[in-house]
Amino acid sequence: MALRRVHRAMTQDITKLIVRVSMKDRAAFDALYRATSAKLFGVCLRIVNNRGESEEALQEIFIKIWTKADRFAVSDLSPMSWLIAIARNHAIDVIRARKPAATDIVAALDVADPAPGPEALTVAGGERERIYGCLGELETDRAAAVRGAYIEGDSYTELAERFDVPLNTMRTWLRRSLMKLKECLER
């Protein structure tokens, strides 16, 4: 029936579109933009937190998508995760460039790895929603720090201020939380 075809066409496969974009198919690029720009704009707005800069960021993101679409094939990510990763990374780069945070590289040198992790940690596909359960196993404020960092793009410096702890403490906290998360995610 015609209506079912309409629906099917609207929920078209983002993967196919990205693959076609990698072959420089402009119609596919337009379709990909139509299907995903609202979500990616949402990413920009949340992280960049400024409309004008978010619009500029979205431009750059789609230019990256056009030029880097061939990389999708070699990534392990689902198409939407791949697109969101591009958007998040760009948006975070924008805010890091905006407020030149104190160079915490020196501080980074001082902090020891919280736990000796096995070197070749394999990355399993697994159930993707497990992150929620695993965040639940962390202490509430540490889970909040991880979630806040991911969603808002908070830096170590900002997190340290928010949780009112020294920068190095924040690093240790977060790294420990990440190790715990990993352990849980791979369980």
Next chain:
Amino acid sequence: MSLLEDMDPAGGSDDIVAAEYVLGVQSGEERQMVAARIENEQAFARLVDGWDSYFAPLGAAYVEVTAPISVKSAVDRRLFAAETASVAPRESSSGPLSSLVFWRGLAAAVLAALMVYIALPYLRSSAPSTGERLVASLVADGSGVSYLAFYDDRTNEVGLSRLTGEPSSGRDFELWVIQGQQPPLSLGVIPAGRTATLPVADPIRQKVVSGALFAISDEPAGGSTTGLPTGPVVAAGDLKPI
């Protein structure tokens, strides 16, 4: 913890560095260093991908917001306007040899344009879709809306005749063409009245072919702003040659 890890300028093991990059907690400088590693070290890039997939479900927190149309036009201008317009200047700017290439290119382009200009009427009448006339009866169960659509390849216009139904006040009907699995492309808001014509823009023209689907959606006044139908489809039908 090995000495090597200790000396890692970004701190922590590779896996932690990858996680920190994905979370976005590092400083701008650290991020640049890590980004360079992602480019150059496959194993490391895989660790980053791993964390990206782990955290991906959190992305549900990002609310969809329609971006202004100006963003897409700016993207197109930057990607494609440059592509067609800048070939000549780029080559002409670097030395006599490339300048020769430029002039040859320009001459070829002018000749090609002239040929297209001369041949256009003939091309049109010999192209596979030429002179094709298509008709579609657009209906949908229960919507009370029905249209007859007519497309003539020679005039490049869609003629619409409304048989039953009308958009409610403050709403517009918008016509879409859908080919196979591809997303709908808008042909525009259907002007008010019993009959209406819609010009078909060039890139969309290739989609208006036998077997494609015309669909009419109910949209806010002025049409969908998202580029995709936002309201219910009130009528749809296949294009058939006549």
